[in-house]
Amino acid sequence: MATIKDIALKTGLSPTTVSRVINNHPYVDKTKRKKVLEAMEELSYVPNSSARRLRGQRTNTIAVIISRIVNPFFSHLVDAMGEIATEEGYQLVLCDSRLEKKRELQHLELLKTKQVDGVILASLQNKWEDIEPYTRYGPVISCNEYDSKAQMPSILCDQKQGGYMAVKHLIERGHTKIACAGGALRIELTRDRYRGYEEAMMEADLPVQEEFVFSSSYGIEDGKEVFRRIYAMENRPTAIFAGGDEVAAGIISEAKKMKFRIPEDLAVVGFDNQPIAELIDPGITTIDQPMKYMGTRAMQVMLDMVANNREVTYTREILPLELVIREST
Amino acid sequence: MATIKDIALKTGLSPTTVSRVINNHPYVDKTKRKKVLEAMEELSYVPNSSARRLRGQRTNTIAVIISRIVNPFFSHLVDAMGEIATEEGYQLVLCDSRLEKKRELQHLELLKTKQVDGVILASLQNKWEDIEPYTRYGPVISCNEYDSKAQMPSILCDQKQGGYMAVKHLIERGHTKIACAGGALRIELTRDRYRGYEEAMMEADLPVQEEFVFSSSYGIEDGKEVFRRIYAMENRPTAIFAGGDEVAAGIISEAKKMKFRIPEDLAVVGFDNQPIAELIDPGITTIDQPMKYMGTRAMQVMLDMVANNREVTYTREILPLELVIREST
DNA sequence: CTGAAAGCGCTTACAG
């Protein structure tokens, strides 16, 4: 592998000058520049990034932490982030926490060991007090998930409003026994949706029944399981608000298998507005999240910080959510 | 940020000894080791990866090139790869080519510039002759897609068999006018599926009609478009073999909208056995691909090569495909 | 068991 030294030797110039050519500095004699360029071509020289990283103290790499890449919500988010990153000449390291605190922390170590310039937390398994120590090693921002105690830039949606809209819609459809199946309750995003649910119920003077609250539901299988538990109940809910379209799809799928009519026997609201929400039969009424915008915006904010060495200041961008009505309600 | 030098200074030992402790070398005096460990703790020392990369000429990072992360097939593949990578202490750089040759080549540059130790091509937009030059910079293997001219390790499925099985199944169901909607025909994987289609047709003495062959179909929207074109035909096919469950789902969705009965008016076979194949109504008959195994195996092969500096030898692992019958046929 | 020295490949202030 040719190095700068080889080019210098071949051209009879100094490594300094070669470096200047590589980095497009002005003030290099045109003839010499050409000579260097030719030598680079001939020896098929390519600058060694490890050396550049060490010297420049930058990696041009951003880590994004998600909790489950097979969730279409996250793959769309990552897709949008990757597009911006590539455009700006950055690499994206994909870090899957698989909902585990330990893995999330392991991934944050990348910042400590200078393997990445910044970390975007699209999922947040740990408390702020456990994340905070990492922020002294580089910019950390959150996107999608958040922690109200956190002093970091965050791009997020108004999840409480989302929960409220979803449940209010069900109430307007005449339901009074409404269940709720979200993620783990230790997650603030989940709790906020739940608060929206409670608020809508209270506003309508409806009781929140503990046995109607399911937690830690994420995938299709979880949705099926939720339905099975509902099915086994004496006193069943007539509607359910799910914390994701995958869960909603699982509920609907299992319900249909048991000859339930949707929405007559069970109305279902999902979350995210994933492609599946439109494809499944009946189409899923859901809360649309601006995945593409969130991913794009988060990456822009991150790159602005690392490229311009901008101070990390605490800011929040809160995006509105939207109800999309289909046939499941 | 504390460096090895700081630890050396603080403990009165040499950087060499400190390095030995960090790297768990034997033959370090127990008292001194303890002293170093304490100093590291106190100064919250973390080794700088850029320096290690430069010195060690390794990055502990693998790039995986896919063509569309929002395709569940790829997100499942990447998920499996990431699990192994994390387990072995490697990072995964996600590279999306968006079906573009240029982007794929740009991502391969990562190998040249020593940003990654190896590249897994899960998608293959370029011809082998354009990929080959990169192989001198480090191991390149393919997983899922392949090129019969390529001299690189490949984990792949017998796509021709897949196409054959799918179409034979449709023929057995009594169909004679069978369409086909795959990816771009410049892709060998797509051509092989098409060959399987042709073989099954010929075997049954059925003509392959040019207007029944749709190409460059990938997502749900493409599937809808394919159906619209079928719908507009004078002489319509009665069955279609799609090159992915997303395309199949799009076809079915649009067909239902136009009051087509599936499979009576149009039978549909998909590919991959994605979660959606089971959720949609009717369930999609499809060809199951061992996504998890492929991803796992590809990463294992790659890590074996980089970790043990194994020579890159040309090997192919060809996995069988399986027909999963549901209600769409 | 330990350390001085060299070097991985680059870039950048400094001096000219």
Add this chain to the structure above:
DNA sequence: CTGAAAGCGCTTACAG
């Protein structure tokens, strides 16, 4: 416009 020198932070032969 150009180059000698220093240094980013680490590891590893080599010598003891």
